[in-house]
Amino acid sequence: MxxxxxxxxxxxxxxxxxxxxxxxxxxxxxxxxxxxxxxxxxxxxxxxxxxxxxxxxxxxxxxxxxxxxxxxxxxxxxxxxxxxxxxxxxxxxxxxxxxxxxxxxxxxxxxxxxxxxxxxxxxxxxxxxxxxxxxxxxxxxxxxMERLHASRQFGRLSLLALALTLPLMLIGSYVSGADYGLACNGWPLCNGEVFPSADAASVQIHFMHRLLAAVLGAVLLALAWVGWRHRRSVPFVTAFSLLALGVYVIQAMLGAANVWTELSGEVSGAHLAFATLLWCVLAVLNIRVHRLHQLLPLAPRPSRRSDLAGASS
Structure with a gap:
């Protein structure tokens, strides 16, 4: 190294x-x-x-x-x-x-x-x-690095999961910063309802965070299922898709514990830690699958002097 x-x-x-x-x-x-x-x-x-x-x-x-x-x-x-x-x-x-x-x-x-x-x-x-x-x-x-020959379906799901994780984290940050963490009192229900009837912005924004988390969970489940089908051909894809799902499950439980413990500092800190870890796992997965590290050239560019030398020869 x-x-x-x-x-x-x-x-x-x-x-x-x-x-x-x-x-x-x-x-x-x-x-x-x-x-x-x-x-x-x-x-x-x-x-x-x-x-x-x-x-x-x-x-x-x-x-x-x-x-x-x-x-x-x-x-x-x-x-x-x-x-x-x-x-x-x-x-x-x-x-x-x-x-x-x-x-x-x-x-x-x-x-x-x-x-x-x-x-x-x-x-x-x-x-x-x-x-x-x-x-x-x-x-x-x-x-x-070896090229990862993952299916197009897996590539789309991995990008979608990454795209959903960012707004989920940002809304979560807003919920925390605006003191909306207990606007939905209870979990999995929000104030005793599946879909809250309250029009208060605090409740609606908090519920939006939960709803987006549920959508992300479904996408990660699909990603893990498709990734499992690559377990022999592309084990890296399988490992990281399962890791992402595992981190998400812990993250979801910490989100519930946030409400159950009335926003304990330790739980809230762990909630963000696992959210960031999930982002890192999905980011690395997408970097490798979509070769994001090669969007710009990896090979050294020839110097202007070598270009002129080549032209004169």
Whole structure:
């Protein structure tokens, strides 16, 4: 394993942890533990208080993540500047990280509006996805990856599952940020009804989250069934489709436990952790099946000097 590959893996892990820590901040109502930005209570050294330390640890982890992403860009610029599949996504990840920092500041300075919090999460997920693509490309550059000959049906289902997971996570973030987590009191029923009759926005948005989760569950079940039929020809596809279904089941149970425990901080944090893990599993699956790491060339581009030399000969 090369140093760059290790750097990419560590960066992915830190970004994953940063997303989870952001969920812990929301679950423990620590978002305003540092009411100003970029300082915390007017200082760069935080007070020794629970909510302040939780929020400050999130900011500190974000700083580490920023340095790691910057390192990825620097190495990509030095060693992979002629490999577009690595260089361009790394630049995009750094640009989004700057946007992410601005969104984090805006969230704090405007008392955590749920819309900004949801966009903040969406940007973090996009950065993580870009890093997963970069990591896959970094391995593919040193050793070409076997093409996965999955059926067209499997490819469509895997894309659909990924496409459903993103809005599910964003709506879930909005539900948490707007304090709609208990708008449906009970599970699986919503306030004692299969389809809630209440017109309140809190109930309708919460129910939309549950309904989308049910649709995703059906898609993942179909994906696992089709993936199982590939168990001899493409075992990677089978393993990841079953893994996605397993993570989803745990995630659904944690969603129910969120209501049963009246939004316990530990359960809420685990709920986001498994949602992010599900996204990662589906992202890696789609990257391999649809060869997303090869949307841009993996092979080094010839230099202008070599082009001129070839033309003159």
């Amino acid at each position: 090369t140093g760059f590959q290790k750097l990419c893996i560590v960066t992915c892990v830190i970004i994953f942890g940063l997303i989870i820590l952001g969920g812990v901040v929301r679950a423990t109502d620590s978002g305003l533990g540092c009411p100003d930005w970029p300082r915390c209570h007017g200082s760069f050294i935080p007070k020794w208080e629970k909510h302040t330390l939780i929020e400050y640890s999130h900011r500190l982890t974000a700083s580490i993540a920023g340095l790691l992403v910057l390192s990825v860009v620097v190495v990509a610029g030095r060693s992979y500047r002629r490999v577009p599949a690595i260089l361009y996504p790394s630049i995009a990840a750094l640009a989004l990280l700057l946007v992410q920092a601005g969104l984090g500041g805006a969230a704090v300075l405007n008392d955590l509006p749920p819309e900004v919090v949801a966009v903040h999460l969406g940007t973090a997920i996009t950065i993580l996805t870009l890093l997963l693509i970069i990591t896959t490309a970094a391995f593919a550059v040193t050793k070409p």
